[in-house]
Amino acid sequence: MKLKSNFFGDWINIQKDILTNHWGYDVSSVPDKEIPFVYFNAEQRRPELKVRQVVLADTFSCPTNLESGWKRLKGLIESGRDLTPNLSKLVNKLNNKDSMLNDWGVHHFHLGEKMKGNFIERTGPLLFALLVEDKFYAIGIFNHDSWADQDIVEIIHRNWPSIVEQYQIKGVISSTPLTEQERLTLRKKNANSNVTVQDGTVYAPIGGGMVSSGFNLQAVMTKDRQKMFLRKLEKHLDSQLESLREVFEKQGYNGELELEALLDITEDKYTALFPKYGVSAILWSKE
Structure with a gap:
């Protein structure tokens, strides 16, 4: 006998089924060898449906004009409902990569109040958050162009160092921190970089980092x-x-x-x- x-081919077919029949992507032109990468990219970007506890950073503050949208989103988070409508519309593009998510592990959410098609109304300011297991760590509400603002990592480090401790690089001191523009340039080139917070702690990419194709290294x-x-x-x-x-x-x-x-x-x-x-x-x- x-x-x-x-089994590996069967696993690929299972991923194809989820991508196509559950998430609505067209994978007909994607080679089988790339399916796991586009699958994990999509999975990383789409928060799993689960009940989460909202944890606010010490400096979290919501502008008055966004309070209703934040209250609505918070209700979705705490009831375990789909958060996809509050994401970027680019989540529907199979090969689009979220460089901030790959670099720092941070999702961004729009805080509109009403649905327009499949997505919530777009807002200029965005909520940045770290999603770990059953917690939604609300970092803060930032301007739309704050993708490489180091305050994001500073807030994570100050409030929840234990959840990112595994990414600390021990015994390393960076004396030349990157500017926001330098970090954005590196991301565009799918290059990884460390980040040094004010107390000297150095972090490798909290989001797992990228390979040259732009897909997540962990994938x-x-x-x-x-x-x-x-x-x-x-x-x-x-x-x-x-x-x-x-x-x-x-x-x-x-x-x-x-x-x-x-x-x-x-x-x-x-x-x-x-x-x-x-x-x-x-x-x-x-x-």
Whole structure:
């Protein structure tokens, strides 16, 4: 008995399905080898639907004319509803990259009050926030051109150093901090840079950084790890097939050399499906 499978290809097809049927993107012209990158790019930009606690920075202040829009957005955050309408309209463009998100891990939200099509009314000032697990860390409301304002990282460091501690570079002191324009120029070139806050702490890109194509570095690393993980699952399943012979025989197996398996992924487990025989085997589970 020999396993016939392509779990990595199945994983790609699962991503295609989500991109197309759940998020509405056209991926017909995207090569399979690039699907994980555009998938993770889209996933990073679109906050997961979950209930979040809003945590305000010590300097957070909302202008009077934006209070209604902020109250509306806060209600969506705390009830776990879709935040996509408050994002940039560019979120609908599959290959568009958010350089501030890739660099500093910071999302930006419009604070309009009424929907216009699929998006909320656009506002000049934007809410910048860090989304980590079930928390919405509201950094502040900034002007529309504040994409590289170092105060953003200063506020994160001062208020929530523990959530970005993993990005600290120990034992490094930067004596020549970048100007906003220099940082924006580097981002346009998909180049990574550190940031030094006032007390001398140095941070690597909090958002994971970018590769030369502009995609997030973590997406590339995740894709490579996933490919290795799926290969291990295939090898393990192949080694266990003989022990499942009796199960397959009860379902009509009569000695075929190859058994075709497909990968199914849910939130808490990976399962191999053998469609010809109606047999399934759990490969990995969170439990």
